Amino acid sequence: MDKNYVNPDYVPEPEKVNTKKGLEGSVIDTSSVSKVNAETNSLVYRGYPVQDLAENCRFEEVAYLMYNGELPNTQQLKDFEKLERGHREISKNLLGVIKALPHNCHPMDSIRTAVSYLGCEDVRVWDKSPATNLDKAILLLAKIPTMVAADYRFKKGLEYIAPKADLTLSENFFHMCFGKVPDAKIVKAFDVSLILYAEHSFNASTFTARVVASTESDLYSATVAGIGALKGPLHGGANEQVMHMMKEIADPAKAEQWMIDALAQKRKVMGFGHRVYKSGDSRVPTMKKYAQVMADTIGEQKWMQMYNSLEKVMVEKKKIYPNLDFPAGPAYFMMGFEIDFFTPIFVMARTTGWSAHIMEQVANNRIIRPLSEYIGAPQRKVIPISDRR
Ligand code: COA
Numbered sequence: 001m002d003k004n005y006v007n008p009d010y011v012p013e014p015e016k017v018n019t020k021k022g023l024e025g026s027v028i029d030t031s032s033v034s035k036v037n038a039e040t041n042s043l044v045y046r047g048y049p050v051q052d053l054a055e056n057c058r059f060e061e062v063a064y065l066m067y068n069g070e071l072p073n074t075q076q077l078k079d080f081e082k083l084e085r086g087h088r089e090i091s092k093n094l095l096g097v098i099k100a101l102p103h104n105c106h107p108m109d110s111i112r113t114a115v116s117y118l119g120c121e122d123v124r125v126w127d128k129s130p131a132t133n134l135d136k137a138i139l140l141l142a143k144i145p146t147m148v149a150a151d152y153r154f155k156k157g158l159e160y161i162a163p164k165a166d167l168t169l170s171e172n173f174f175h176m177c178f179g180k181v182p183d184a185k186i187v188k189a190f191d192v193s194l195i196l197y198a199e200h201s202f203n204a205s206t207f208t209a210r211v212v213a214s215t216e217s218d219l220y221s222a223t224v225a226g227i228g229a230l231k232g233p234l235h236g237g238a239n240e241q242v243m244h245m246m247k248e249i250a251d252p253a254k255a256e257q258w259m260i261d262a263l264a265q266k267r268k269v270m271g272f273g274h275r276v277y278k279s280g281d282s283r284v285p286t287m288k289k290y291a292q293v294m295a296d297t298i299g300e301q302k303w304m305q306m307y308n309s310l311e312k313v314m315v316e317k318k319k320i321y322p323n324l325d326f327p328a329g330p331a332y333f334m335m336g337f338e339i340d341f342f343t344p345i346f347v348m349a350r351t352t353g354w355s356a357h358i359m360e361q362v363a364n365n366r367i368i369r370p371l372s373e374y375i376g377a378p379q380r381k382v383i384p385i386s387d388r389r
Pocket of ligand 1: 022233234235236238267268269270271272273274275276320323324325
């Protein structure tokens with residue numbers, strides 16, 4: 001029998017399946033971490049509009065907000081940053097694990113493995129008390145950039161560059177990847193991208209992380225699961241696909257026709273569409289602004305010209321709008337990152353949202369265990385193997 005067999009005698013009982021395919025529109029639980037409001041095209045983190053946070057805060061302040069529910073004052077930020085900066089180093093063994101990975105493995109597989117190894121190193125792995133979970137969240141915030149940058153260097157056959165404690169998180173990431181900190185405008189554009197990527201309610205990876213946390217598993221395991229979900233091109237992996245697509249188009253003058261053809265072929269165009277936002281992603285105007293800053297800073301308008309042409313045709317013909325991955329892809333490319341590191345950079349940001357949700361789930365837990373409606377073979381008798389044909 002085909003494994004996808006559907007029992008022809010199955011009588012559909014639509015009322016039994018009380019959620020739409022892909023859980024569309026289903027409110028699964030309550031949360032105080034963030035609110036996505038499709039009607040007003042807005043996103044707030046613990047009450048603060050994400051655009052305001054992006055313009056007025058550094059990523060570290062937003063991480064503090066995620067974990068503690070309030071923005072830090074000067075002293076609180078100082079203490080938090082001292083902790084984060086103190087945790088940036090990774091062990092020799094973990095560095096060895098990253099170095100030993102096959103050079104052609106995707107950096108998302110590297111970071112998934114590295115976070116898993118970090119969990120093996122932490123003797124408090126089963127301690128899920130609020131204080132220990134917060135400490136683990138800060139460890140991840142501090143060490144994930146070091147792991148990603150180490151993988152970046154090793155994959156290029158370059159020496160590892162150790163983190164520096166006198167740099168901000170974003171500055172330090174550039175330092176560990178390239179050996180230097182670029183112009184402040186570039187650092188700001190990168191920092192903004194981390195703020196915009198930090199959190200987005202019950203998206204696929206966050207929901208995955210919460211499901212794992214709900215089994216009373218540990219914060220590292222939940223984060224590893226989140227990374228696995230984020231890797232997919234329908235979720236975080238889209239930022240890489242956007243840049244592959246733009247490189248394939250190559251010439252802004254060809255972008256309009258490329259999109260017309262893609263739509264005629266019913267292709268899914270990466271970086272467009274969203275399950276929740278139907279008339280534009282609240283994060284896009286801010287990220288587009290900083291992608292344009294990147295274009296002006298490096299003196300290369302090609303990718304933004306292509307951006308505008310692709311967007312124009314898609315909106316005119318399908319009324320489907322860009323999501324955050326559309327401006328983030330070319331922005332990261334213009335910053336000098338290799339394309340397959342775009343989604344690991346997303347991990348650096350989203351670890352804050354994941355940890356906040358995992359802690360929220362742990363604080364008021366019930367195992368997440370939905371049902372399915374069975375449509376397979378009717379009940380039948382097992383025939384002994386000797387009689388089976
Ligand atoms: N390109 C072309 N058509 C698209 C599209 C895209 N990126 N996104 C949605 N559509 C179309 C679908 O083909 C469908 O059309 P139909 O009703 O004629 O069949 C309609 O819009 C609804 O799309 P659907 O796939 O049902 O939406 P979804 O809520 O299940 O999926 C996404 C949401 C984000 C997964 C989807 O828009 C997508 O695959 N986008 C590209 C990947 C991406 O950028 N992901 C990052 C998300 S932040």
